[in-house]
Amino acid sequence: MDRKDDGVYRAGFACFVGRPNAGKSTLTNAIIGQKIAITSNKPQTTRHIIRGILHRPDAQLVLVDTPGLHRPRTLLGERLNDLVRETWSETDVIGVCFPADEPIGRGDRFISAEVGELKAKVIAVVTKVDLVNPQTLAQRLLTVSQLYDFAEIIPVSAVSGHQVENLIDAIVRHMPESPQLYPDDIITDEPEQVLIGELVREAALEGVREELPHSIAVIVEEMQVEGKLTKIFADIYVERDSQKSIVIGSRGARLKEVGSKARVQIEKLLGTKVYLDLHVRVAKEWQRDPKQLRKLGF
Ligand SMILES: Nc1nc2c(ncn2[C@@H]2O[C@H](COP(=O)(O)OP(=O)(O)OP(=O)(O)O)[C@@H](O)[C@H]2O)c(=O)[nH]1
Structure with missing residues (x-):
């Protein structure tokens, strides 16, 4: 048709x-x-x-x-x-x-x-x-x-x-007859922080054999725009110390790689240069704890 x-x-x-x-x-x-x-x-x-x-x-x-x-x-x-x-x-x-x-x-x-x-x-x-x-x-x-x-x-x-x-x-x-719901130039109404958090999470999961997806959450704590540079401070939350070591890698090598991969994607998203500061934190059993879940946005 x-x-x-x-x-x-x-x-x-x-x-x-x-x-x-x-x-x-x-x-x-x-x-x-x-x-x-x-x-x-x-x-x-x-x-x-x-x-x-x-x-x-x-x-x-x-x-x-x-x-x-x-x-x-x-x-x-x-x-x-x-x-x-x-x-x-x-x-x-x-x-x-x-x-x-x-x-x-x-x-x-x-x-x-x-x-x-x-x-x-x-x-x-x-x-x-x-x-x-x-x-x-x-x-x-x-x-x-x-x-x-x-x-x-x-x-x-x-x-x-x-x-x-x-x-x-x-x-x-199959959609109803309706006027436009959003202005022309918008492609997503998700806050930038959430999209950035997702990009960091994606990079942190890449190549990790263990079943980590449920154990990683990312929160963008702060974003500062300084001219053509965006400074981003984000925390990667894991559930256990052992998972923290996996994410960080030997002498921080893996975290560094995660950071540079995520940075490239974020620069594409924002169209600016990005400085990305990542910290890995352990929030024990965050998936089972209502308070932690709320803090992490669930
Ligand atoms: N060959 C092929 N692979 C696909 C296609 N669509 C998705 N995939 C692959 O299938 C896997 C899962 O795709 P996702 O889009 O993440 O699936 P999802 O349903 O959103 O997954 P959840 O977030 O786990 O619910 C990825 O490795 C994709 O690359 C396709 O059309 N062809």
Whole structure:
């Protein structure tokens, strides 16, 4: 269908949901065209809800990036699940992501049943199609079609860009008629500090074998702009001394590397030179402690 068929301006909120690692963040980035949500090949690395806004002549699409819904084991896990459901209840269109390279499992059925309860339009998105052959893809599409009465089922590859435009068209088609929700020049309404914190977190997780994602949080304590230089002071929180050593590395080598990788990304984000000061701190069992969670923004 041609995107301007009905001549109506549409605007609304959409989010991608799905099991951890389903490709939600990568898809969000592919649609918005700028790196706004962190991705990693480890499950559950998305913490904050980061909105990206796509502006088109006929529509404005506000994308919300949520963490994956999962079986909660800690207080943090429960809060994350609540956050996901809260986001779901506020969106117009939900894209449920099913990675094409993995069989449909209990988690997928669980999520499909949950979204069935909502008033949002629900689209199935079969992700990572570049990883499978046509037979596997056909099988996946069939299984997905039997899970729930989805408004549409769209196979995409965020990496190759295959069908991403079609997906955007489909989301827009199911959005309500509405005036513009945000001014033209905004692509995200997340505070800069949060985005910077996410970039530091991404760099700190890179190449770490251990299951650290849940144990790292980053807080930007201070930002000072001095002419063309932005000075940023951030704390990386871990749960245990052993994790602190992993992040810092031998004689601080790893932390230095984390700092320079993050700095490059932050300079791209801000468009200024950046001085980045990182400290690693231990906040014992922060995931189970309500006070620590509040301090860390959960
Ligand atoms: N080949 C291929 N890989 C992809 C594609 N989309 C995502 N990936 C990879 O799959 C992994 C997970 O992607 P994410 O976008 O972080 O997944 P997510 O659903 O946001 O994950 P959580 O934050 O854990 O919920 C990353 O290693 C991505 O590079 C795709 O279209 N093709």
